[in-house]
Amino acid sequence: MNRIEFEDALQAYETRFNSMEPELELTVRDPELGVEGWVVVWSTLSCKDGPLGRVGKGGTRIHSGMSMDELRMLARTQTLKNAAAGIGTGGAKSGMKDDPTSDGFEERYRRFARLVAPILHENGGPWGGFGYDIGAHPDHCLWCCDELQSTRCFTGKPVHMGGTDYDVEGIAGLGVAVAARTMLEETGRTPSSATIAVQGVGAMGAAVCRYATEYGMTVRYIADPRLGGCWRIESEFDGELAEAIVTMDFTAARAALEGGPHVCTELDDVLVQSVDVLFPCAVQYVITADNVDAIAASAVVEGANNPCTMEARGLLEERGVTVIPDFIANPGGAIAAYVEMVSDVTDEENARTRAKVTEAKEFTEQTVAGNVRRAMELADEAGVGITRAGLLISYQRVFGEA
Numbered sequence: 001m002n003r004i005e006f007e008d009a010l011q012a013y014e015t016r017f018n019s020m021e022p023e024l025e026l027t028v029r030d031p032e033l034g035v036e037g038w039v040v041v042w043s044t045l046s047c048k049d050g051p052l053g054r055v056g057k058g059g060t061r062i063h064s065g066m067s068m069d070e071l072r073m074l075a076r077t078q079t080l081k082n083a084a085a086g087i088g089t090g091g092a093k094s095g096m097k098d099d100p101t102s103d104g105f106e107e108r109y110r111r112f113a114r115l116v117a118p119i120l121h122e123n124g125g126p127w128g129g130f131g132y133d134i135g136a137h138p139d140h141c142l143w144c145c146d147e148l149q150s151t152r153c154f155t156g157k158p159v160h161m162g163g164t165d166y167d168v169e170g171i172a173g174l175g176v177a178v179a180a181r182t183m184l185e186e187t188g189r190t191p192s193s194a195t196i197a198v199q200g201v202g203a204m205g206a207a208v209c210r211y212a213t214e215y216g217m218t219v220r221y222i223a224d225p226r227l228g229g230c231w232r233i234e235s236e237f238d239g240e241l242a243e244a245i246v247t248m249d250f251t252a253a254r255a256a257l258e259g260g261p262h263v264c265t266e267l268d269d270v271l272v273q274s275v276d277v278l279f280p281c282a283v284q285y286v287i288t289a290d291n292v293d294a295i296a297a298s299a300v301v302e303g304a305n306n307p308c309t310m311e312a313r314g315l316l317e318e319r320g321v322t323v324i325p326d327f328i329a330n331p332g333g334a335i336a337a338y339v340e341m342v343s344d345v346t347d348e349e350n351a352r353t354r355a356k357v358t359e360a361k362e363f364t365e366q367t368v369a370g371n372v373r374r375a376m377e378l379a380d381e382a383g384v385g386i387t388r389a390g391l392l393i394s395y396q397r398v399f400g401e402a
Contacts, residue, residue, distance in 0.1 A: 006382035006392065013395035022072060023056070023090075024126055028115035033104075037096040037112045038068050039119060041126050042075040046398050050088030051342050052128075055121045057082065057089040057155070057334065059133030060140070066097040077305065077327070078334070083397035084390060085331035085367055087338040092127055100135045109140060110147040121341075122152045130154040131337055132167055151347065155337035162347035164360045166336035170246075171360050173207020173281075175332030175368040176303045179324045180277050181215045182372040183299060187322065192216030195275045197297065199223050200282030201245055201253075204303045204330070208279050210246045213237055217277070223270035224282075226250040227257065230269040234261040272296055280307035287312045295321065302326040310387070317385035328371050328390045335367060336360040 001009070024041040044054035058078035061071070071093050079091025096112055098105060119125030130144050130153055141154045145161065157163025164171060181191045194217045198205045201224045209219055219237035223230035227250060233241075241260070244253035257264070271278065271286065274296040280286050281303030287295060292312045299322040302308060306326060308316070313323050339360040343350075350356050371393070379389035396402040 001382050003383045006384055010392050017395055030111050033108050033111050035108045035111050038071050039094045039116050039127055040071045040075040041092040042079045044090035046083045046400055047088045047090050052088055055089055055126055055128045056092030057128030057337055058093040059131040061095040061133040062098055062100045062135030064099045066095045071095045080394045081327040081331050082334050084327045084394040085334055087335055089128055089338055106143055110143055113144045113147045117148055120153055132156045155340045159354055160351040162350050163340055164336040164356045166333050167203045169357055170207025170210055171336045171364055172330050172332035173204050174211045175364045176208050176329045177211035178365050178368045179329035179372050180301045182369045183322055183324055186376050194277055195220040196277045197221035197270050197273045197275045198279045199270045205281035206246050206248050208281055208303055220275055221270050221273050223267055227254055229264045229267050231257050232263045277301055279303050285309055301329050303330055313387045323387055325387045325390055328375055332364040335364045
């Protein structure tokens with residue numbers, strides 16, 4: 001495909017995708033308890049012939065400013081991410097407008113679960129159920145499964161409940177590390193010679209540190225407000241420090257950092273370090289047109305959702321910085337959720353063998369590596385950036401035309 005053919009195809013697909021409306025929007029309220037929440041299923045076209053039929057899947061986001069508009073945007077993005085991953089689910093999101101740390105939240109959460117249960121896939125509806133996202137807590141899984149008397153309504157469950165425990169196992173972070181490894185190999189570099197900087201060491205960033213070091217990369221910088229700033233790692237990333245970061249024990253991590261030869265600077269300094277790979281794993285839009293010129297990394301591999309604006313991605317690629325966008329790099333959570341939904345391994349067998357965890361990790365490694373290679377090949381063939389090449393692949397899969 002040459003540049004002109006690529007641009008024509010991308011424009012046509014963007015027009016089709018932008019004209020889409022959600023397949024389902026559900027608003028639920030209980031004024032007496034103060035419950036307000038939504039489910040949006042954006043599109044299930046990509047999975048109409050899959051093993052589950054037409055079903056949309058995504059996480060459940062909870063915060064006090066949640067709105068239907070935010071959920072629509074998230075469901076739309078999830079549609080692209082699931083399509084990019086090539087899994088048999090379309091895109092959806094659910095959410096509550098609430099403070100999950102406030103008094104009485106368990107009762108409100110359980111009521112929300114009851115109100116939206118009729119559209120669950122297991123009840124004949126098009127929605128694949130609850131999952132982890134911002135504001136989620138392991139207790140929510142237990143409450144939901146108890147309230148609905150089903151373990152199929154929630155993904156990311158503990159292994160003994162038939163799940164993949166994808167946050168604890170760091171499956172999304174595994175995919176991001178695989179994306180970086182594949183990108184380095186495809187550009188003639190070796191992971192064992194690469195230095196990295198990781199912004200945000202929550203579940204995603206901690207897992208990136210874990211798996212990137214397993215692939216031989218050197219963690220040179222980590223940054224998180226819970227660590228007090230941006231730290232330059234002046235020794236091997238191992239021992240007590242690595243254990244504390246990977247397990248997200250921030251008290252122990254900070255003690256290990258302060259007790260070693262490491263140097264702490266301002267939090268945002270992590271973004272401007274001269275490393276081989278920068279992993280933004282915190283929040284959205286940390287790299288914009290306003291600060292993009294200061295990015296000194298050779299590559300940016302997105303762990304967070306939308307950490308770079310589209311404009312910033314383009315500007316980075318114009319400068320020769322390789323960008324692997326979020327929808328290519330971080331579908332590990334969606335893949336793990338899909339494995340939970342389609343696997344016929346019993347809960348008892350899974351508790352004994354961890355079969356779903358193994359399957360989800362292998363599926364994530366194969367899928368992400370393949371998608372990175374395909375996007376890089378198309379980008380090189382058409383003379384465009386990897387982000388736009390990945391978008392075309394995703395659009396094709398959304399409409400079942402890949």
